[in-house]
Amino acid sequence: MPLKRTPLYPLHRQTGAQMVEFAGWELPVQFSGILEEHRAVRESAGLFDVSHLGRVYLRGPGAFELLQRAVTNDLTKARPGRAQYNLMCNEDGGIIDDLVVFHRSEEEYLVVPNAANIGVVLERLHGLVGQQRIEIEDRTMDTAMLAFQGPQAVSLITRLAPEEVAELPRFGCRDAEVLGNPVQFSRTGYTGEDGFELVMDSSIAETVWRAITGLGAKPCGLGARDTLRLEAAFPLYGNEIDTHTNPVEAGLEWAVALGKGDFVGREAILKQVESGSQRRLVCFRMTERAVPRSDYPILKDGREVGRVTSGNYSPTLRVDIGLGYVPVELATPDTELDILIRDKPARAQIVHRPFYKQVSSRK
């Protein structure tokens, strides 16, 4: 099967981006270098091509009810013009995707699943369609999505988009024009910085990308996307969460609204909340120089008690950090653990999440 390419692929090749395969797509892993791109997002502004994420539109009077049953969070809290982080689960409470739902207008929603999970999400949505009138349109392949992130993103966007975009509250979304082209803006992101995500037709993707890099935004790839989200302690589907993890042990109970009514997985998640999960996702930092990586064993007093789910050097904190599951009785900050790295235990300590929180204030 040939790899899928975003509308910006020719431009990325021209720019000399180093490409990599991810979830069936050929994407830039870095442009100028991961550390440099990471720092640009923390200090000024970076631009990511995230067109590999799914974009599924739901329209009609039945859209709200369908989504409310399909996802864990309470969509009555996401009025038109709001985005909301959500989980989609199986009946046993296992997570099949984490995704953002954009409530565009009264009867229109945009659902953005992870690239690898577009198929299962569509299957679930179609499976839940009952008598209501709903249109489900997968527009992944003819739209593009960009992420413009960093402390300067908000002030820079005013040169390209109307004031109302810069005034969007956190998780707000609205349509606006960029150089005469319609774009959906949302004050959302996966980096832990202020900024926007933009959804647009494929035909204008290059125009918008060039306009934003023209403002000084640094092109950034998947490498920096991962180091940034790790510092913000955001889960990555496939690492921290999958069909074998439930929202409680992953620390995502806040995205579950048990009181909203029935949804797929509610019973199982309720049981987990009541009995307490046996393990818990924690943030840890290495107290000696050593880089933790996915699947490395976590030890306590020489015994394996869990596994690292993600780990790397943190360019902002200048220390090695990671996420992993440990037994709930060990899951408290300051607990000391060892990470087995190439057959040698290296000392680590559990810390509060997140590792990094943006400095500037945001409405």
Added chain:
Amino acid sequence: MNPPDYRYNKTHEWVRVEDGVASVGITAHAAEQLGDVVFVEMSAVGSRLKQFERLGVVESVKAVSDLYSPLSGLVTEINGALSERPELVNLSPYDQGWMVRIAPSDLSEIGNLLSSEKYEEMIGEES
């Protein structure tokens, strides 16, 4: 591009012998493939290594990669600058980014390594 007076391993290490001391590092090609280096872990001073034996590890943001010794001998020095500035491996892979110095036990082993042209050929075939 690769220094002509150096010799190369198939696993992308280089060696330069001067006054009986062999300096070892990784090639520009390897550094580029790895991306930003964040940590270099080497066998301790005093370790005895055989040619092609594992010498240590290079951690980059993207991946961790094993290092193999181009020659047999005794580790006499480790580049301390790399603990503060691992990026020297990316910035100056053949010079300031050197990783260890070895007192070689058998210089004829150089014959088992690639010349600059052969190394170029090899990486040309890889791409």
